[in-house]
Amino acid sequence: MKITLSVVSHGQIDLVQQLLSSIDKYLICEKHEINLIVTQNFPEYNDLISKLSITIKTNLNQRGFGANHNSIFESENPDIFIIINPDIKLIEKLDLDQIITKVKSNRISITSPIIVDKNSNVDDYKRSNLTPINLIKRKIFKKKDTKFDWYAGMFLIVTGESFKKLNGFDERFFMYLEDCDLCVRAQKLGLSVQDITNAKVLHDARRLSRKSFRYFQLHVKSLIKYWWKIFIE
DSSP: OEEEEEEEESSOHHHHHHHHHHHHHHEEOSSSEEEEEEEESSOOOOOOOOSSOEEEEEOSSOOOHHHHHHHHHHHHOOSEEEEEOTTEEEOSOEEHHHHHHHHHHTTOSEEOOEEEOTTSOBOSOEEOOOOHHHHHHHHTSOOOOSSOOEEOTTEEEEEHHHHHHTTSSOTTOSSSSHHHHHHHHHHHTTOOBOOOOOOEEEEOOOOHHHHOHHHHHHHHHHHHHHHHHHHTO
């Protein structure tokens, strides 16, 4: 099977190199072909080193999260599409051969490893649908989700067949909520979104929407677009 790892850098080439070094150390994949595509959302100096075959693509104009990954999927047409954020690091063995076997045998469409933070606590990577009611429960009443509908798009493993059925990410979202939208749409089509591995990866969170007004605006705009899509369209 053909596997494509897709990473998009927003001036984060140093983080990308740390990710690649951790992949070299911990990723196991002996039965399948792996291609790594790094998209630079704007030109950066790079001298990336990895055991994997790397293709660097540089945008002439900046594109959103979904548009960048959709473009890679269309050009590569993989059997397994893995979307990884630059601020992820592998910290223990990640056996892709085993994961792919489970994906096929259990007819899984979308899955993710467990995401932990720098203190080894499980990150907030599995969430209930981002409806206004669920958001109020989380943000105001600080209630934990009792069920999950989607994975945050830090390390998504998606079958190529499923990604095609979903027409990829909705490119109307420039950044934020594409992951929620993808997983919720998948379940509406009867596709399976669930855990199949206990492997952990580290998320060195940037939390830009909490530090930058621009990213906060993008987050709010995406929420409004998502609510319009699920309640009005």
